[in-house]
Amino acid sequence: MLTTLLWAVPLLAAPAQAWGDLADRVALREVLRSHARAATARSVTLPLPEPLRAPTASNSGELAAIARSDEAARLLVGVRAHRDLRGVAGALRRIGPRPEAFRGIGVLAARVPSAAAAVARLRADPRVAYVERDRRLRLAQGDPFDVVDPLTGIKYTWAYDEVRAGDALAAARGGSRRTVAVLDTGVDVNHPELVGRIGRTFDTASGGADVTDVVGHGTFVTGLISAIEGNGIGGKGVAGATQVMAVRGSTDGSFTIADLLRGMDFAVSRGADVLNLSLAGETFSLSQARALDGAFINGVLSVAASGNKGDHGNPLAFPAAALGGERGGRGIGLSVAATRPDGAAAPFSSHNAYVSLAAPGAGSTGCPFGVFSTLPAGRSEWDDPLRSCSLTFPRGGARYAYGEGTSFATPIAAGIAALTWQVEPRLASEQVADVLVRSARQTVGTGWNEFTGAGIVDGAAAAALARRYDVTAPRVRAKLRRRGNRVAVRVLRSGDRTEGGRELAGEMSYGLFVSRDGGRSFNRAVRQRARPFRTTLLIRGSETNVVAAIACDGNVNCGVKRVGRFRRR
Numbered sequence: 001m002l003t004t005l006l007w008a009v010p011l012l013a014a015p016a017q018a019w020g021d022l023a024d025r026v027a028l029r030e031v032l033r034s035h036a037r038a039a040t041a042r043s044v045t046l047p048l049p050e051p052l053r054a055p056t057a058s059n060s061g062e063l064a065a066i067a068r069s070d071e072a073a074r075l076l077v078g079v080r081a082h083r084d085l086r087g088v089a090g091a092l093r094r095i096g097p098r099p100e101a102f103r104g105i106g107v108l109a110a111r112v113p114s115a116a117a118a119v120a121r122l123r124a125d126p127r128v129a130y131v132e133r134d135r136r137l138r139l140a141q142g143d144p145f146d147v148v149d150p151l152t153g154i155k156y157t158w159a160y161d162e163v164r165a166g167d168a169l170a171a172a173r174g175g176s177r178r179t180v181a182v183l184d185t186g187v188d189v190n191h192p193e194l195v196g197r198i199g200r201t202f203d204t205a206s207g208g209a210d211v212t213d214v215v216g217h218g219t220f221v222t223g224l225i226s227a228i229e230g231n232g233i234g235g236k237g238v239a240g241a242t243q244v245m246a247v248r249g250s251t252d253g254s255f256t257i258a259d260l261l262r263g264m265d266f267a268v269s270r271g272a273d274v275l276n277l278s279l280a281g282e283t284f285s286l287s288q289a290r291a292l293d294g295a296f297i298n299g300v301l302s303v304a305a306s307g308n309k310g311d312h313g314n315p316l317a318f319p320a321a322a323l324g325g326e327r328g329g330r331g332i333g334l335s336v337a338a339t340r341p342d343g344a345a346a347p348f349s350s351h352n353a354y355v356s357l358a359a360p361g362a363g364s365t366g367c368p369f370g371v372f373s374t375l376p377a378g379r380s381e382w383d384d385p386l387r388s389c390s391l392t393f394p395r396g397g398a399r400y401a402y403g404e405g406t407s408f409a410t411p412i413a414a415g416i417a418a419l420t421w422q423v424e425p426r427l428a429s430e431q432v433a434d435v436l437v438r439s440a441r442q443t444v445g446t447g448w449n450e451f452t453g454a455g456i457v458d459g460a461a462a463a464a465l466a467r468r469y470d471v472t473a474p475r476v477r478a479k480l481r482r483r484g485n486r487v488a489v490r491v492l493r494s495g496d497r498t499e500g501g502r503e504l505a506g507e508m509s510y511g512l513f514v515s516r517d518g519g520r521s522f523n524r525a526v527r528q529r530a531r532p533f534r535t536t537l538l539i540r541g542s543e544t545n546v547v548a549a550i551a552c553d554g555n556v557n558c559g560v561k562r563v564g565r566f567r568r569r
Helices: 022-038 060-067 082-093 115-122 158-162 165-171 217-226 257-269 286-297 406-423 429-439 459-468
Strands: 002-005 073-079 100-102 107-112 128-133 136-141 180-184 198-203 244-248 254-256 274-277 301-305 333-339 357-360 371-375 393-395 398-403 478-483 486-491 509-515 523-529 533-538 545-552 558-566
Touching: 022 286, 022 509, 022 523, 022 545, 022 558, 060 115, 060 128, 073 082, 073 115, 073 257, 073 286, 082 107, 082 115, 100 257, 107 115, 107 257, 107 286, 115 128, 128 286, 158 165, 158 357, 158 371, 165 406, 165 459, 180 217, 180 257, 180 406, 217 244, 217 371, 217 406, 244 257, 254 257, 257 274, 257 286, 274 406, 286 301, 301 406, 301 429, 333 406, 333 429, 357 406, 371 406, 406 429, 406 459, 429 459, 478 558, 486 509, 486 545, 486 558, 509 533, 523 533, 523 545
Parallel strands: 180 244, 180 274, 198 244, 274 301, 301 333, 333 357
Antiparallel strands: 002 136, 073 107, 073 128, 100 107, 136 254, 371 398, 393 398, 478 486, 486 533, 509 523, 509 545, 545 558
């Protein structure tokens, strides 16, 4: 198997659950998206400073290590507020070339001639939230999970059947209008199995559209999603006629965190709906945490590999552990484990409290077996006997292979997620994840477990659940009264709603948000709580204060109502 490992800064970010209740995250997103729709904004900007998936301790150790070097360095600088980007960029320009700004998440990437000089200038700057190295990420071969064997004795497309992709495709009428972005090593756009299935392409290094895949990993992942069925050539992808956005982060298996941020920024801003991250590493940076938050705020479902070190110490793997909900609970994305044809968890598949579900990703007895997908026409890592035990074989002018790993379970889950979204387009990203988790077919015991999560992705069951899933938001009821520069707010009880023949989620919660800058950004004034409430807000600052009340049901369908706009007297 080919596995992408992220070698980032020492662990600073805890799993997503440390951020707070998912209802709070969704409530903030809905308030922000409501304003963005009114302003016809292309994408939603991540609020700063946001509650990071990290302890409150600073990255002082990382900063001290950077400060000890006089050599040139690539740095990532997170600002405390979006308005600080220009000023901090100016400070960086005084010591090096013009920095690159990732405006949506408040991060600057810069190559500075002296790391120590950069730290000396930025250490005491109140506009700077953190400084960290822009370390290199790399693609590494899982041991020994890159495999091909034409004499396997198992149906090449067993993974397709295992997740009942055919039933999901029938429910979605052949594919999805949702776009799956594959952030990987590129793709062979001329592969006959992928012609017409590749939409936008982007290379993070050049900014151009050439995404030629010389590693092979990205083409393999893409084929599992969208390889054409019924063309008489080879395999078939679980998502049928679903467009893939190919984002190349590497031509040699090595790329920087800035490349990852650039790729995610492109995918989110260009309308991707599902983000496939066949990545797994033991460390996680604050900039990556912001990027995942930014994707969630913009309604993108991130799907990541749980990792491939289940039989080598089983360390917690990121970004999956920052996406999956704890013990099968709701998260901001999905963490995907790998299973074998008999439904058992693959021995290498990392297992922990944040595994959401599983998908096919391993053969029956190791190296010779796995899932079947596409390879680029040219030589790739599958052809290197020092990096792979695989065999490759041609058919119909194309090349194919078997492969093992959570890297390849992930796109199967991502493809079924796209079909589920097509069956019920009103689902929010975290609701698509919830549908997949709730409808998964458990093959290891009963209930949730750390090896297969809620079970194996089941396309037929997911489509059926999507049709009856409650997607109706409650109506918000609130009253307010102003006295001077104080506003008394009363959020009233709302009844949950649903449509005929659908579930009723129930479990109402209520919250309040306030903007001090005319609605450009919002902060939580009252956390989501189970009962209606009263509170008093102070009108502050020189700009218009906007007050928004919110009511959510148990499926986190949230109604938003702007209940007032005020200026300080």
